[in-house]
Amino acid sequence: MRRRDSGPTGSLFERIREAATPPSYQNPKGALLRSIRRNLQQILNTRSGSCYGSPELGISDLDNIASVSVNLRDTTAWTIKRCILRYEPRISDVNIVVIAPDENAPLELRFHIVAIVDFSEARDVLEFDILLNSHQHYRVE
Template identity: 35%
Template sequence: MSSLSSWDRGSAASLFDRIRGEERSSSPDAQLTSLISSVKRQLDRVLNTRPGNCRSAPDLGVIDLNDATQGSADIRSRIREAIRQCICDYEPRIVQVEVSFSDNISTPLEMAFRVTAHVRLDELEQVTSFNVHMDSHRHYRMI
């Protein structure tokens, strides 16, 4: 996805947000907050797509849990890397993406990941992090 690396990161809103007419906020902090919210909404869509379901981008999405278990002893590492690669390939508004597995002692059967990335808007840059949880229906939720 090298063509996305030259994409103008000056807009806080995703394409769909701009089509719906959502305006840019006036202060830089509000713009950055809007950008982070937009990125989370987009990642919610992208991470819940399965490879092969989008004809224009066959690799879009994260492997299904059942597919991740085949031929791999470490399911967490495969899913963690699939999430990181998907974010790097399909969300150009964030850079330096790191994904780590979060151990949750209270719910040991739930898979959770922590995503840390740099968000840039014009000359502003902020490190942000959020949690990605896989629910019982195998959908990823941004928290």
């Protein structure tokens, strides 16, 4: 199977929007990282079972995770890692660290992600945080 070299890609609408930006203002690596961040935000906030074409897309509701697991934080981290590896093909070698809870926001879950991103025949380390707030909404920071 041949790998198609399409350069840094995003969704069709992202590529159209970026094509409309004058080339002097475009940063290909920055555009790739923004695209990955947007995609992660979308896939993590999709509830498992809500996409008929790919029923395993997304993350289960925390109530479902809590009902089958004693350690909510570790199970959620494993679920996030599995979702990232499956639905964000531009990154690999994902490592997730659970960040200790903030005493001012005890219902929030925070995770630190370190992954590898392939960009223009080079590999780079990508680090970001994911925050699951008290409304069960994932934010990629």
